Amino acid sequence: MTDTASRATRVVAASGRRRRHLGGGPRAGTIVAFLTPFFLPFVLFYLVPIGYAIWQSFRVVRRTGGQYGTSYTTFGGFHQYVQVFHNTEFWSSIERIGLFGVVQVPVMLFVALIMALLLDSPLLRLRSFFRIAAFMPYAVPGVIAAIMWSFLYSPQLSPVVEVLKDVGLTPNFLGPGAVLWSTANVSTWLWTGYNMLILFSALQSIPQELYEAARLDGASNWAIAWRIKVPIIAPSIILTTVFSIIGTLQLYAEPAVLRQISSNISSTYTPNMLAYAVASGNNYQQAAAISVVIAVVTFVLSFGFMRLTTRRAGL
Amino acid sequence: MSNPSTARESRVGRTAAMSLMFLLAIYFLLPIYFLIVAATKPQSDLASTFGLAFSHFDLFHNLHTLFSRDGGIYGRWAVNSVIYAVLGAAVGTFISALCGYALAKFPFRGREFLFSVILGGVLVPTTALALPLFLLFSKTGIVNTYFAVFLPSIVSPFGVYLARIFTAAAVPDELLESARLDGAGEFRTFFSVALRLMSPSLVTIFLFQFVAIWNNFFLPMVMLQKESLFPITLGLYEWNGQTARAPLLQESVITGSLVSILPVIVVFILLQRFWRTGLASGALK
Structure with missing residues (x-):
């Protein structure tokens, strides 16, 4: 954290007026544009499935009215x-x-x-x-x-x-x-x-x-x-x-x-x-x-x- | 050095080392050699002749059978494998490079946190992701399409990790600063300055991701039912499972295996040096 901050100030100091005008380093929008092409699929195809698997592992299938009733899932704890x-x-x-x-x-x-x-x-x-x-x-x-x-x-x-x-x-x-x-x-x-x-x-x-x-x-x-x-x-x-x-x-x-x-x-x-x-x-x-x-x-x-x-x- | 007992010791050591390495080389090459021999044989010779000796040369007939079987499905699988592995690794390398470059060169809050999330992703077993992904995809109707295999394949946390170290090592800050002072925007700077300096390491990242996709069997198996979407591995797996009922398929499984691995082996040998840079930096972690 302090490392990032000190580096940021160093960059600001080094690049003088132009940089200060831009607010230190590239604009947030630019950084987001660089990161999103990876992070969007990373979140969708890595993090979401992990979360989904964990959530699902705490669910159980129940049926209304006997063996042939309609099934639904509900919270099942550590079942x-x-x-x-x-x-x-x-x-x-x-x-x-x-x-x-x-x-x-x-x-x-x-x-x-x-x-x-x-x-x-x-x-x-x-x-x-x-x-x-x-x-x-x-x-x-x-x-x-x-x-x-x-x-x-x-x-x-x-x-x-x-x-x-x-x-x-x-x-x-x-x-x-x-x-x-x-x-x-x-x-x-x-x-x-x-x-x-x-x-x-x-x-x-x-x-x-x-x-x-x-x-x-x-x-x-x-x-x-x-x-x-x-x-x-x-x-x-x-x-x-x-x-x-x-x-x-x-x-x-x-x-x-x-x-x-x-x-x-x-x-x-x-x-x-x-x-x-x-x-x-x-x-x-x-x-x-x-x-x-x-x-x-x-x-x-x-x-x-x-x-x-x-x-x-x-x- | 001139001591005779040391000389004898080193001669014995040399012979022992060479013999051991030759034995191991035989072990590594034997299955590939067997496959080459078997691919040249007619089906009837597979069981009746010695497996390591050539018999009747029937390779071209086998190739013809392979590519015409089931309406030429093997060619389709080959194209699919290229789409998944080559195109997937190309897109994956590009987005890894963008992200790794930003993590290496842009100071921003939460950078180290994002990087440790990515590092955690390196350790996540991808097979554990396949089943939940299947359930999510089946809700959106992506299951059993090209995208079901392609989209998850482009994500490579290891690629971002490599891109970050390589950028830090190969792209000097001064160069980026001067490009910026010349008035180039961040994307211009990235494409015209950074990407060029990173290009040898991009080959390494590409190769690692290519192999990961090329080897990934579990994901396509979970996602795909339609034979026309299979990569070669899944197709050959299906054929191999049918050989008990249709023994004639055996020859096509063998020829198909050979045809699928030879080009990759050749590319690997040609691009050897890129492996070493990648493996060295992986090891230095």
């Missing part, structure tokens, strides 16, 4: 939320996504970190080839990635299954135990390169002089990587983790595609699939409550993780 928390399908979707996230996010980010460190080290040749190869999946939409992988999982078509059979293994990528990890693999394939590039960009912005002293002391590349580089890019690692947590909670397209070839994925497999299934059954109030819960859990987890890690790192 929808109570329903959500009593829904076993909700809890199993949360449990599934939790297991998925606890395994997939660290594995993916670990691989991304190793790749970024190797690309930043003097050990590699063909750097741009590796960078492009890893980043290429980012150009592929989740649906198409899942379609591609579903061919590689399919017992009839997959060359991977064929090779594994030749060495005496009988994998079933779509079985009840495996299908969650087959889904996790699609996410890992899609996002490792993207995360790698964020971490790599952070590594590239570290000034080289920082390593020179360590090198003179005889530190190995390995020691430089883990003792110097990783701690410096910790904020980027935290950022990628938060983005990955958000992504995991939103999982929809990949399991929805794999569901087309595997009976081991139910229509309520992830929280988002559950919300969609509930909405398809015309229970919009319940679906709104599920959406709100997903959004709140996302916020709490990402902020919680940020707080926890920044405090521990003493930042």
Whole structure:
């Protein structure tokens, strides 16, 4: 607030009489004209739906005169939320996504970190080839990635299954135990390169002089990587983790595609699939409550993780 | 440096690093390679020949089948994807640039508050918005039209965030002041001075938004019932769901997937440097 005010006075002072005549900075109308093209759709398509979902999640459908009477909605307090928390399908979707996230996010980010460190080290040749190869999946939409992988999982078509059979293994990528990890693999394939590039960009912005002293002391590349580089890019690692947590909670397209070839994925497999299934059954109030819960859990987890890690790192 | 044990260590390290990276590169490229091979095969060879080896070259026949299936609906989907993703990202980048520029260069009351609202928007899961948007849109009759997907897609809080940092870094105040002293209005100044200086970063913002729209599957799925309005992703998803009943569709799903991702991959590789600037500033947050 004071910052804005002091800057405003500075601008007024700097630009002298003409500016004072205009009343400091561009006229309010001009500023509004710059902001409105973004803020109008932002309010309409971001803020209003959020408000609407929250409002709806506190409504219930009632009927006048028995089961076949006309329906109307009315205030229902926390009824929808109570329903959500009593829904076993909700809890199993949360449990599934939790297991998925606890395994997939660290594995993916670990691989991304190793790749970024190797690309930043003097050990590699063909750097741009590796960078492009890893980043290429980012150009592929989740649906198409899942379609591609579903061919590689399919017992009839997959060359991977064929090779594994030749060495005496009988994998079933779509079985009840495996299908969650087959889904996790699609996410890992899609996002490792993207995360790698964020971490790599952070590594590239570290000034080289920082390593020179360590090198003179005889530190190995390995020691430089883990003792110097990783701690410096910790904020980027935290950022990628938060983005990955958000992504995991939103999982929809990949399991929805794999569901087309595997009976081991139910229509309520992830929280988002559950919300969609509930909405398809015309229970919009319940679906709104599920959406709100997903959004709140996302916020709490990402902020919680940020707080926890920044405090521990003493930042 | 001349120490022989260090030299051996670094040779071992080099080999290990290269092997690991090659394995990972194979992992990332394998599905795309498989798709290329499969798109060149006749449907009958898909199950009967080894998936990673070329057999009878039937790509052109597959392309013909793809583009003539269901009265050429695939071409329609491709056009729709371009409308949603290219046009949507272009409009989105423009409004993000206007807003980010104003937030960076105009001092006004409540500026930081507006900016933190936008930053909060970055964290909102867009899938959580799709269902309430559907209900709101169905009241206004926008559901099942181009606008149902297009309008929400142009909003990118992340784009505004990037536009603000990029403007602050690339557009010097002195230049704006001198344009103003020359009598240029704020919009003139923006279009003739600022926009030109911001243009490399606008490419970055465009790319990020393009990918976000191009990847967004949930929104079109919720909004659209009419097949003629589908983007490619939703169309292929529908086809893929029918392959159990119509196995001949499989080849078109494969060829259609390849046709849809190849141009994007090529553009990505050509515009690589713009990704790095964007990802670096995202990471510096």
